[in-house]
Amino acid sequence: MNLSGISPVLLLASLMVASTPILLAALGELVAERSGVLNLGVEGMMITGAITGFAVAVATGSPWIGFVGAAAGGAALSLLFAVLVLWLRSNQVATGLALTLFGIGLAALVGQAYVGVRAPVFARLDLPVLGDLPILGPILFRHDAVVYLGLGLVAGVWWFLHRTRAGLRLRAVGENHDAAHALGYKVQLIRLGAVLFGGALAGLGGAYLSLVRVPQWTQGVTAGAGWIALAIVVFASWRPWRLLLGAWLFGGISVLQLNLQAARVPIPVEVLSMAPYVVTILVLVLISSGRGRAALAAPGSLGQPFHAAR
Amino acid sequence: MIILERRPAPSRLWTWATPPLAVLMTMIAGGLLFAALGKDPLTAIRTIFWDPLFGPFAGFTRPQLLIKAAPLILIATGLAFGFRAGIWNIGAEGQYILGALTGAAVGLAFYPAESRLIFPLMVLAGALGGLVWAMIPALLRVRFGTNEILVSLMLVYVASNLLAWAALGPLRNPEGLGFPGSRNLRQWASSANLELIPGTGLHWGAVAALVAVCAAYGLFARHVFGFAVRLAGQSPRAAAFAGISPSHLVIGCMGLSGALAGMAGLFEVTGPAGQISIDFAVGYGFTAIIVAFLGRLHPLGILAAGLLMALTYIGGEMAQLQLGLPAAAIQLFQGMLLFFLLAMDVLTTYRLRLKGRPAPEPSSAAAEGAR
Numbered sequence: 295m296n297l298s299g300i301s302p303v304l305l306l307a308s309l310m311v312a313s314t315p316i317l318l319a320a321l322g323e324l325v326a327e328r329s330g331v332l333n334l335g336v337e338g339m340m341i342t343g344a345i346t347g348f349a350v351a352v353a354t355g356s357p358w359i360g361f362v363g364a365a366a367g368g369a370a371l372s373l374l375f376a377v378l379v380l381w382l383r384s385n386q387v388a389t390g391l392a393l394t395l396f397g398i399g400l401a402a403l404v405g406q407a408y409v410g411v412r413a414p415v416f417a418r419l420d421l422p423v424l425g426d427l428p429i430l431g432p433i434l435f436r437h438d439a440v441v442y443l444g445l446g447l448v449a450g451v452w453w454f455l456h457r458t459r460a461g462l463r464l465r466a467v468g469e470n471h472d473a474a475h476a477l478g479y480k481v482q483l484i485r486l487g488a489v490l491f492g493g494a495l496a497g498l499g500g501a502y503l504s505l506v507r508v509p510q511w512t513q514g515v516t517a518g519a520g521w522i523a524l525a526i527v528v529f530a531s532w533r534p535w536r537l538l539l540g541a542w543l544f545g546g547i548s549v550l551q552l553n554l555q556a557a558r559v560p561i562p563v564e565v566l567s568m569a570p571y572v573v574t575i576l577v578l579v580l581i582s583s584g585r586g587r588a589a590l591a592a593p594g595s596l597g598q599p600f601h602a603a604r
Numbered sequence: 605m606i607i608l609e610r611r612p613a614p615s616r617l618w619t620w621a622t623p624p625l626a627v628l629m630t631m632i633a634g635g636l637l638f639a640a641l642g643k644d645p646l647t648a649i650r651t652i653f654w655d656p657l658f659g660p661f662a663g664f665t666r667p668q669l670l671i672k673a674a675p676l677i678l679i680a681t682g683l684a685f686g687f688r689a690g691i692w693n694i695g696a697e698g699q700y701i702l703g704a705l706t707g708a709a710v711g712l713a714f715y716p717a718e719s720r721l722i723f724p725l726m727v728l729a730g731a732l733g734g735l736v737w738a739m740i741p742a743l744l745r746v747r748f749g750t751n752e753i754l755v756s757l758m759l760v761y762v763a764s765n766l767l768a769w770a771a772l773g774p775l776r777n778p779e780g781l782g783f784p785g786s787r788n789l790r791q792w793a794s795s796a797n798l799e800l801i802p803g804t805g806l807h808w809g810a811v812a813a814l815v816a817v818c819a820a821y822g823l824f825a826r827h828v829f830g831f832a833v834r835l836a837g838q839s840p841r842a843a844a845f846a847g848i849s850p851s852h853l854v855i856g857c858m859g860l861s862g863a864l865a866g867m868a869g870l871f872e873v874t875g876p877a878g879q880i881s882i883d884f885a886v887g888y889g890f891t892a893i894i895v896a897f898l899g900r901l902h903p904l905g906i907l908a909a910g911l912l913m914a915l916t917y918i919g920g921e922m923a924q925l926q927l928g929l930p931a932a933a934i935q936l937f938q939g940m941l942l943f944f945l946l947a948m949d950v951l952t953t954y955r956l957r958l959k960g961r962p963a964p965e966p967s968s969a970a971a972e973g974a975r
Binding site for chain 1: 608610692694740744747748749750751753754755757758759761762765766768769772773890893894897930931932933934935936937938939940942943946947949950953954
């Protein structure tokens with residue numbers, strides 16, 4: 295056991311990287327849930343994004359085009375979900391589960407040709423002056439562009455939801471779809487947009503795992519990250535900035551447990567690897583039992599099918 | 605333009621007509637998929653759905669049908685209660701693993717004693733293990749209002765880590781030359797869950813599945829618990845006025861499904877699997893969700909759906925061997941089945957009507973043209 299090998303600076307730096315896939319997927323799901331659609335298929339969309347992104351990146355040699363492909367793949371899968379849930383009015387919970395099962399199967403099938411293939415290297419963006427700062431440099435300024443994209447999107451989503459008219463409309467649809475419909479808003483189209491955005495971001499998050507974090511294709515590469523993303527949305531009580539906090543918390547725990555494994559702490563590896571899931575449960579309990587009762591912050595029409603009466 | 609109008613009550617005809625239709629559409633879509641993979645679609649469909657029952661190796665594959673269907677039916681029957689009441693236990697896979705672990709641990713504690721009492725004790729321990737694992741999300745939901753979907757699912761990952769730890773650590777076979785995995789429970793007479801009638805695949809798990817289906821049928825049709833579950837699912841408000849406690853319902857439904865999933869795990873580890881090993885869990889807990897929906901959350905429907913899903917497993921294995929079809933294709937196939945089923949469900953609660961035609965009844969339905 296050698297705890298001195300764990301450097302806090304490196305730990306915080308890898309925390310930023312480890313939290314990015316969960317952050318991206320959770321951010322997309324947050325927007326979808328704010329519009330009133332509960333999409334439990336995040337895991338399926340993530341893993342589909344992971345393989346489409348990987349395949350496109352290998353085919354074109356460019357990780358950037360890979361990420362675009364991943365977003366398209368995730369969005370395509372979420373379109374399937376949207377058609378079922380919005381127009382065929384199927385149960386959102388069951389359809390989300392089906393999406394996950396379908397996505398995992400699809401990714402495994404497509405991924406067979408890519409086992410053992412190496413992804414093109416995704417260069418880090420070493421910011422010239424800022425990156426050389428003593429402690430802040432490695433923690434904040436020596437990452438790849440997608441890390442910053444994730445942070446930017448948090449701000450962007452916050453701005454969109456809380457500072458624009460379209461965001462207000464999206465929230466109105468999620469709070470009370472009947473009232474929003476009565477005001478003349480296109481409930482179904484707004485929800486379609488939100489679900490597609492959620493799918494695209496989940497796809498990006500998945501591709502970040504297969505192109506940067508791992509970086510190769512292995513079956514089940516997401517390992518429950520999609521479900522953790524869903525949990526973080528509840529943790530954040532549907533607010534973008536709290537979401538960032540949640541993603542850092544879980545990124546931190548998964549990085550820490552990997553470091554402890556490497557430092558040969560006398561705790562079984564399996565106990566360490568179950569830590570992120572156990573902590574997720576504990577945090578969910580804390581959040582849902584707190585005085586504020588996060589459940590009250592949930593969008594009013596979340597999970598309800600919409601059928602216009604008039 | 606075709607529009608949807610809500611039926612006054614779900615159509616009975618479509619409720620039972622959609623599952624076979626969904627199977628048919630999955631076969632067509634699956635055929636297209638197989639064609640895209642460069643396989644002859646008709647051969648692939650025949651290998652998956654026909655050959656396991658009537659093909660040249662049917663004598664070998666037919667018993668497999670019950671072996672694979674038993675855990676699916678057992679788990680899905682339990683899940684049906686919760687799903688009907690709107691309680692989503694998604695973590696049956698974890699409860700299945702825990703049942704196998706606790707059951708095997710209790711049995712191995714008596715090794716190498718021989719007694720007829722050991723196997724029933726193991727079944728009990730397995731059911732209890734699954735029950736306890738399901739009680740975590742149930743009690744958290746009741747006490748703190750925590751989302752049971754997320755908690756039960758997180759516990760699957762915890763359970764599979766526990767499984768790996770047990771297979772490498774405490775339950776490892778001391779005479780296993782250091783290989784991971786427990787003693788072989790099939791080769792120990794006290795715990796072996798073998799075929800009761802040779803050549804049929806009927807082991808104690810299949811017996812338990814049949815008993816569970818009959819009991820669930822009785823509960824739904826005749827018992828007040830089944831009534832409470834149905835009422836809570838159709839109208840939570842009405843259920844509250846009828847004095848049905850939502851907390852009791854959560855604990856009852858989760859406990860029941862957990863115990864059945866745990867038993868399924870125990871029957872699997874003592875029979876077909878034979879030992880606790882790292883790759884013991886093969887996803888029955890997740891496939892059982894498809895089985896429950898395909899069977900319309902009805903015990904008899906689940907019986908049929910379980911057998912059908914078992915067929916796709918066996919057929920999928922045969923297609924892997926004979927046609928070189930990838931293993932994942934069958935997973936995709938099963939996901940597609942659930943999709944088609946959910947998509948066609950729209951026909952049970954809604955009626956399709958051409959816009960402009962008068963509504964068949966003078967209700968408010970005609971005004972629904974807005975969407």
